[in-house]
Amino acid sequence: MKKLMALLVCIAMMAVSLGVLAEETPTLVMATNASFPPYEYYDGDTIVGIDAEIAAAVCEKMGYALQIDDMEFDSIIAAVSSGKADFAMAGMTVTEERKQMVDFSDSYATGIQAVVVKEDSPITTVDDLFAEGANYTVGVQISTTGDIYTTSDIEEAGLGTVQRFPNGNEAVMALMSGKIDCVVIDNEPAKAYVAANEGLKVLETEYAVEDYAACFAKDSELTAQFNAALAELTEDGTIQSIIDKYINTGDAAEATDGEAAAE
Numbered sequence: 001m002k003k004l005m006a007l008l009v010c011i012a013m014m015a016v017s018l019g020v021l022a023e024e025t026p027t028l029v030m031a032t033n034a035s036f037p038p039y040e041y042y043d044g045d046t047i048v049g050i051d052a053e054i055a056a057a058v059c060e061k062m063g064y065a066l067q068i069d070d071m072e073f074d075s076i077i078a079a080v081s082s083g084k085a086d087f088a089m090a091g092m093t094v095t096e097e098r099k100q101m102v103d104f105s106d107s108y109a110t111g112i113q114a115v116v117v118k119e120d121s122p123i124t125t126v127d128d129l130f131a132e133g134a135n136y137t138v139g140v141q142i143s144t145t146g147d148i149y150t151t152s153d154i155e156e157a158g159l160g161t162v163q164r165f166p167n168g169n170e171a172v173m174a175l176m177s178g179k180i181d182c183v184v185i186d187n188e189p190a191k192a193y194v195a196a197n198e199g200l201k202v203l204e205t206e207y208a209v210e211d212y213a214a215c216f217a218k219d220s221e222l223t224a225q226f227n228a229a230l231a232e233l234t235e236d237g238t239i240q241s242i243i244d245k246y247i248n249t250g251d252a253a254e255a256t257d258g259e260a261a262a263e
């Protein structure tokens with residue numbers, strides 16, 4: 001009888017612990033705009049990229065599962081501040097204006113605003129855009145820092161026109177078809193778009209240098225937890241290895257090496 005009781009107790013305990021194990025891991029919803037390679041883009045039906053992988057690693061460390069919601073860049077801050085999303089990673093630049101609406105994590109990457117033109121474009125440096133009488137039509141992604149800078153430096157200064165697109169891809173398509181003269185966009189997506197579309201180049205001169213960070217609703221407890229996990233993953237090299245996986249810093253040299261090795 002005692003043995004039977006012990007067995008029953010054992011079975012009951014196993015059932016309880018199985019139940020605990022089966023309990024679902026809580027999920028954090030991340031807002032992004034998956035038209036921003038190599039930070040976030042579609043590989044088939046899946047959103048991949050630097051932000052997607054860093055988010056997955058950080059969430060795992062925080063004890064959460066990750067769900068990524070794709071939306072217009074323009075909707076991200078509202079989604080986060082209203083609680084529709086728990087946080088956002090979208091190659092988002094830390095700005096004073098955005099800090100009024102959301103809290104930012106520590107920065108995990110540097111971004112550069114770059115200019116994409118057709119290979120035969122008369123625009124050869126960033127300064128050409130601000131030259132007296134320039135009058136170029138500049139494409140940007142709506143609500144990005146590229147939009148903010150060019151609106152003030154070019155449109156409001158009476159030096160040209162700014163056309164706003166919902167995402168980088170549509171801006172680049174307008175450039176390809178000659179509707180606009182250039183696209184001001186972050187450097188890494190700029191390089192990805194140039195690689196994917198014939199006849200385009202990125203100007204060597206930079207428009208601006210910026211910090212990327214994740215953002216959270218104001219006063220969210222998640223920000224500190226995220227920063228702690230991010231610091232650990234920076235320390236152990238995980239973050240750098242994710243960035244290196246998507247950004248080939250050795251460029252030409254490494255490509256040549258790769259070719260030589262393949263021969």
Ligand code: GLN
Nearest residue numbers: 036090091092093144145
């Ligand atoms: N870094 C730019 C910004 O934050 C663009 C980001 C994006 O288009 N995903 O405004």
